[in-house]
Amino acid sequence: MSVLIAIPARYASVRYPGKPLVELTGATGKKQTLIERSWRAACAVGGVDRVVVATDDDRIRAAAEAFGAEVVMTSSDCANGTERCAEAHAALGGGYEIVVNLQGDAPLTPHWFVEDLVAGLRAAPGAGIATPVLRCDGETLNSFLDDRRHGRVGGTTAVFAADGTALYFSKEVIPFTSKRYGPIEPTPVFHHVGVYAYRPDALAAYPSWPAGPLERHEGLEQLRFMENGGKVLCVEVTARGRQFWELNNPEDVPRLEAMMAQMGLE
Template identity: 85%
Template sequence: MSVLIVIPARYASQRYPGKPLVALRGADGQSRSLIERSWLAARAVGGVDRVVVATDDDRIREAAEAFGAEVVMTSSDCRNGTERCAEAHATLGGGHDVVVNLQGDAPLTPHWFVEDLVSGLRAAPDAEIATPVLRCEGATLNGFLDDRKAGRVGGTTAVFGRKRQALYFSKEVIPFTSRSYADAEPTPVFHHVGVYAYRPEALAAYPGWDIGPLEQQEGLEQLRFMENGREVLCVEVEARGRQFWELNNPEDVPRLEAMMAAMKLE
């Protein structure tokens, strides 16, 4: 089964313009751009046939080519990363059995998250799209709640049924919980990890669907699959002691750098 990883990256983010080129300092003191760190994370995934950066911006293209990435130029009309992945796969001529969207703002994504995701999709022949979820410990949940209190968009949470079919994704913390948790204590809240694995037919259909009210309200691209009756498979992954966070806001830069320092990630 042929696997392609696409890293969609755009410069003109409404929340954080130029985010892919933001520098992050590793444990060795060396700074690398967010897009380079995301590319390195993708390159660490086993069983992958090809890794490409998909962008519509020459500044990102030049930066990515400078550190050795293969780049696919896509339209500025792409409304989100999934549409950019669909265009990139089509531009490359298709032919891959699984297309993985490893978003360019998640440089701390461990390789086993993606490997387990692809394995989960392979084991579910009826599933058209899969995405990882990670059970929050108290410290992560408290970080989500602090972000919301401060008016910041933090992590996305997910709820799913017994067969791991997604019921909903939200930038609010769901399900509701009224109690507090110790830092290392497991909670009933699952952090949605912003990685997707698609079968090519579902990916190709996606750009032709209108944006629905839930996707519009939440700003979460995976909701378009659900609003069009496509089942999203949630694959639970384990942190194995690894800290994980996406770069959503400028305030996340020191948070990610502190995590890299603590985990001795260069």
């Protein structure tokens, strides 16, 4: 089953303009842009046939081609990464059986997250899209709550049924819990990892659907599938001792660099 990874990247982010070209310093002092680190994370995934950067910006294209990435230019009209992946897949002539959207702000995504995600979608023929979820420990949950207290957009959380079918995603912390958890204690909150695997028919249909009120309020693209009756499969993944965080705000840069230093990532 052929697999394409597309890394959507845009320069004109509302919250963080120029984010893909922000440099992150690794454990050895090596500096690499966010988009390069995300591309290298994608290239480490097993069982993938092709990796491309999908962008509408010539600055990102030049940077990506300089470190050896294949680039697909897409329209500036794409509203989100899913629309950009749909356009990139079409521009490549289609034909891939699974398209993975590895967003360009998650360079710490371990390869097994994506490998487990693809395996989960393959095993669920009724799902058109799958996405990973990671059970929060107390330290991560406290970071989420701290972001919300300070008005920052932090990680996204997910709730899902016993069979993995997503019930809702939110930038608020759901489900509600009043208990205080220790740093490594498992919690009932699941961190939504911003990676998606699509079947091509579901991906191609997505841009034709209007954004619904939930997608508009939350700013979460996956809610469009749910608002149009699609099944989104949540695939639980495990950290295996790795730390994970996305770069959502400028304040996240030192957080990611500290994580890379602790894990010895160059």
